[in-house]
Amino acid sequence: MDLLIHSPLSRSSPSLSPFLFNSKNTTLNPVFHSLNFDSRNFQIKLLVSRQNHQLIRAQVSDQIVNDDGFVLEDVPHLTNFLPDLPSYPNPLQKSQAYAIVKKTFVSSEDSVAQNIVVQKDTPRGVHFRRAGPREKVYFKSDEVRACIVTCGGLCPGINTVIREIVCGLNYMYGVDNILGIEGGYKGFYSRNTTTLTPKVVNDIHKRGGTFLCTSRGGHDTNKIVDNIQDRGINQVYIIGGDGTQRGAALIYKEVEKRGLPIAVAGIPKTIDNDIAVIDKSFGFDTAVEEAQRAINAAHVEAESVENGVGIVKLMGRYSGFIAMFATLASRDVDCCLIPESPFYLEGRGGLFDFIEQRLKENGHMVIVVAEGAGQEYVAQNMPGVDEKDASGNRLLLDIGLWLTQKIKDHFSKVRKMTINMKYIDPTYMIRAIPSNASDNIYCTLLAQSAVHGAMAGYTGFTVGPVNSRHAYIPIARVTEATNTVKLTDRMWARLLASTNQPSFLNSSDVLQNDITGAINSMNSNSI
Numbered sequence: 001m002d003l004l005i006h007s008p009l010s011r012s013s014p015s016l017s018p019f020l021f022n023s024k025n026t027t028l029n030p031v032f033h034s035l036n037f038d039s040r041n042f043q044i045k046l047l048v049s050r051q052n053h054q055l056i057r058a059q060v061s062d063q064i065v066n067d068d069g070f071v072l073e074d075v076p077h078l079t080n081f082l083p084d085l086p087s088y089p090n091p092l093q094k095s096q097a098y099a100i101v102k103k104t105f106v107s108s109e110d111s112v113a114q115n116i117v118v119q120k121d122t123p124r125g126v127h128f129r130r131a132g133p134r135e136k137v138y139f140k141s142d143e144v145r146a147c148i149v150t151c152g153g154l155c156p157g158i159n160t161v162i163r164e165i166v167c168g169l170n171y172m173y174g175v176d177n178i179l180g181i182e183g184g185y186k187g188f189y190s191r192n193t194t195t196l197t198p199k200v201v202n203d204i205h206k207r208g209g210t211f212l213c214t215s216r217g218g219h220d221t222n223k224i225v226d227n228i229q230d231r232g233i234n235q236v237y238i239i240g241g242d243g244t245q246r247g248a249a250l251i252y253k254e255v256e257k258r259g260l261p262i263a264v265a266g267i268p269k270t271i272d273n274d275i276a277v278i279d280k281s282f283g284f285d286t287a288v289e290e291a292q293r294a295i296n297a298a299h300v301e302a303e304s305v306e307n308g309v310g311i312v313k314l315m316g317r318y319s320g321f322i323a324m325f326a327t328l329a330s331r332d333v334d335c336c337l338i339p340e341s342p343f344y345l346e347g348r349g350g351l352f353d354f355i356e357q358r359l360k361e362n363g364h365m366v367i368v369v370a371e372g373a374g375q376e377y378v379a380q381n382m383p384g385v386d387e388k389d390a391s392g393n394r395l396l397l398d399i400g401l402w403l404t405q406k407i408k409d410h411f412s413k414v415r416k417m418t419i420n421m422k423y424i425d426p427t428y429m430i431r432a433i434p435s436n437a438s439d440n441i442y443c444t445l446l447a448q449s450a451v452h453g454a455m456a457g458y459t460g461f462t463v464g465p466v467n468s469r470h471a472y473i474p475i476a477r478v479t480e481a482t483n484t485v486k487l488t489d490r491m492w493a494r495l496l497a498s499t500n501q502p503s504f505l506n507s508s509d510v511l512q513n514d515i516t517g518a519i520n521s522m523n524s525n526s527i
């Protein structure tokens, strides 16, 4: 709920905690101020432009705020709009697996801190409800009719999440009425469902992709909720990225509006790791590990010929995390290009200069480029191309082929130098594989946390690890901003130090507001 407040913004407020609100689409550099009105237990967030201190938006959110600055960003519960909903003892109490667990159930007071890098007198800051089994559940096992849907692009581990939701519901809660929705959101109203049992999903985690198939586009809130209602479904597990989670929020809102006792649980998925708040998305580590094979191949090819230049294009539509971490892990990469970091080809300090210098030094070099990097350059050669996919995501121009051709032309026609280009594009390869061991364990905890949350009556939440502890996060929090690489973070500095590539930030860039603004807002959690 947005509330315009005309009160002058007083900087003297003791609990004023300014931080940069670096929204992707806002041309201004507004600063979010949070004023804690402890007496009334709610927080008013003011969005103020940095340039002229004009109030852009104020937001009242129903958070629990204490006088020590502890803010609980809570998630909805079915009893919020169904106060008479009965509860039952959690069947886990009788589970032999949990029989000896010291503290089987998570206390309703348990929360997870969003910021763990603190000083002794800073406010305790934002916390989220800790994920896990509760003493009481709001569904009788034999009354649960759950469904699972997977949406958007692939990433390693989707099948493991599906498998562990089915097995978790069945083994921990005795639920045996679970439907698979096929083909993403539109599967709710355009496809038959498939029955999911532990036997059916037994070994799907060994295969990449999604057992339920997926799609983009096709989200029609009313048609989906009508179908959920008609099928008598009362738990919905939605696996997908930022777009999917926005869709899940609309489904939850419609369920609440209709007053239906249906739990809606979001499970974040994206190969790009572009989802905010959570530590990282499942499958990301597997993808980075798989990318090593492509980078190694490019390095072997480049060092085996005269002036070999290997180029590897990796996924990353708006966020360059895969390229950055694959580069850092490899140590054979000379230059990493990501959507967040501008670069230029010609002139002093440009990429062509750097390639020539590196070839003179080592006789070969490897470039890793995220598919979303340099789009503005490629578009200059293909004016008017601005297509989107069925979900509204930008369709990218092929930076890999464009860059390969540009480098070839420069060295053959301008520098009259022989170079051997080797271009590798493993983008779909790294996301279509099964998840590795550590991601399998991550997917298990994620799936079980979602099941515990839904059974305990929480709804309208996205589950995920925050500082390595799984939590229930309001869906709006994970969709309000895209997780991108911060050029002012130490991790990007580590990359620059490991490749010794130019920062490509010439003096005019550094003077530009958005870079200076970002530099001033050194993320306190940067590692």
Ligand SMILES: Nc1ncnc2c1ncn2[C@@H]1O[C@H](COP(=O)(O)OP(=O)(O)O)[C@@H](O)[C@H]1O
Pocket (backbone or CB within 6 Å): 151, 152, 153, 184, 185, 186, 215, 216, 217, 218, 219, 240, 241, 242, 243, 244, 245, 246, 247, 248, 250, 269, 270, 390, 391, 393
């Ligand atoms: N803002 C939105 N509101 C409702 N549904 C959305 C929204 N954005 C995307 N979706 C739906 O979510 C699904 C997946 O979205 P997409 O962006 O393709 O992948 P991902 O969620 O994995 O990033 C699609 O079916 C799309 O229609």
Ligand SMILES: O=P(O)(O)OC[C@H]1O[C@](O)(COP(=O)(O)O)[C@@H](O)[C@@H]1O
Pocket (backbone or CB within 6 Å): 151, 152, 153, 154, 155, 216, 241, 242, 269, 270, 271, 272, 315, 316, 317, 371, 389, 396, 431
């Ligand atoms: O799967 P498509 O439609 O080919 O789209 C490819 C795009 O999907 C992504 O893998 C991300 O997809 P999600 O956001 O759905 O996870 C991008 O890295 C890539 O640019």
Ligand SMILES: [Mg+2]
Pocket (backbone or CB within 6 Å): 152, 241, 242, 243, 270
């Ligand atoms: Mg996405």
